[in-house]
Amino acid sequence: MAARRAVSTAVDVVALHVSPVHAYEGRPGDGPRPDPGPVSRDQVAVRAGLGLVGDRYFNHPAHRLAAVTVFAAEALEHVAGRLGLAGAPDPLVVRRNVVLRGFDVDGLARRAVFSLDSGDGPVRFEVHRPANPCAWMDAVIAPGAFKALRGRGGKRCVPLDDGVLRLGPATLVVR
Structure with missing residues (x-):
């Protein structure tokens, strides 16, 4: 069996978000909870097996x-376009x-x-499942x-590696 060839793609990291709490809890009709502070970042620290430093899911067993x-x-x-x-x-x-x-x-x-390299070296990730949208999208978008x-x-x-991701041009490689 032949080894799969890595495919490299130029991408842009257009947003990075780290949130210490869940903003979408309860009923969508009640509106989202106010964020405790800025959640958009210019860069994020990634830790292997744990997630993004400061995010609500960082080192969360579930x-x-x-x-x-x-x-x-x-x-x-x-x-x-659709709406x-x-x-x-x-x-x-x-x-x-x-x-x-x-x-x-x-x-x-x-x-x-796949790996993402936004200038500080590649950070590898392993995909596990879809991030399905929720009914909150009707309340916060349309x-x-x-x-x-x-x-x-x-x-x-x-994440499989420690590293840093930054906004801007990056290289994504699928192995």
């Missing part, structure tokens, strides 16, 4: 294989940790290993967003 969520910005453009919105929603509303432009994140298979994001919610991953 989320060890799903500590980091990766999402494609193009999914928000799809939602905007007739004036522009793509802010990536913060989907509450995903790493938002990329230029790669089909949802096309990654379970157990796929009615119909939940349905429009089905199959486009990103992936839940476990």
